[in-house]
Amino acid sequence: MLAGRAGEMICLGIESTADDFSVGVVRSDGTIMSNVVDAFSSPDGGIHPREAARHHSEVAGLVLRRALDVAGVGMDEVDVIAFSQGPGMGPCLRTGATVARALASYFRKPLVGVNHCVAHVEIGRLVCELEDPLTLYVSGGNTLVTAYEGGRYRVFGETLDIPVGNCLDVFAREAGLRPGPGRPLGALVEELARGGRELVPLPYVVKGMDLSFSGLLTAALRLLRSGRYRLEDLCFSLQEVAFSMLAEVTERALAHTEKEELLLTGGVAANGRLRSMLAQVAEEHGARFAVVPKELALDNGAMIAWTGLLAYRHGLITPVEESYVRPRWRIDEAPVPWRSSG
Ligand code: AMP
Ligand code: MG
8 A cells, every 4th residue: 555655655636626726746744746736717817616617627637647747656656536525616626526536446546535624724734834723714715713622623713704815806806907827816906005005994894703804895895986095095905904804803713722823824825914914913922923835825736635645544535425525514524533643
């Protein structure tokens, strides 16, 4: 069973929850051997699930080939096939799952379905060398404050409606901004926000430990259409309000859980203003603060491969007949036996 170095195993991970199709190859000593991503892009930066899924099936073969080539391994050296089983967009998830099932069946390898949100946390723990962080995971599809407690990753705060990245993206698109290669909509908002001078009042909605961004988005769009404000001021205000909400919930979760590490990940983690707010929260609580490097904070196959390895080594296997995708699979429903056994 064992391949590569003595006692080491190799896992190939497939990620396809939303706009990215990615394959990563990871060794059980934590070496990321390859991590190849091909992103679906539409002119306005939106994600149409069926179009994205078609993109994934078109590029799957090439991405797979490249991930193996970069890693310098053949399928015979791969011990485990992991795939993102959820949460995410159904058509996109099904494409990745189909590729994973085909590989596992044809090459007779064990298959492991991985929770996408757990994978974001686990790759962060690996590369930032953290033991037991509170994590803020903010992306185009998720807004989650989570930490390990009592055998699971518990949810300490989440969005009640749209994800924060989606809030920024929709605002940017309506403002006429168009994304470019390496310039996602959220980054364009950040650029404009740097020229902001005035804090325009916008609804700040935190309910208990949960967040709501749809009212904020609607209000920001109304002000945008009124033509009364500079776009820079609106971008600045949108960021200040949305990120203050995130910082408030994260801070309360940190105080409650008394975790000594704070991890920031997801596409929105690239934002300098959000980073500095959270760095301050961590400092006030004496917690170590870490941000996952961009290539591993975005959706990627390496995080799926790494988490698949952790799962497999703790006895988790997903039989093909149970490998149906789970578009709404919550992080607190996913078993994480490797955390309890150290
Ligand atoms: P993901 O869903 O993890 O692939 O991340 C994509 C999300 O991150 C999108 O909503 C982007 O607009 C957002 N994003 C990327 N860069 C930035 C940035 N500098 N500031 C805010 N959001 C960003
Ligand atoms: Mg993405």
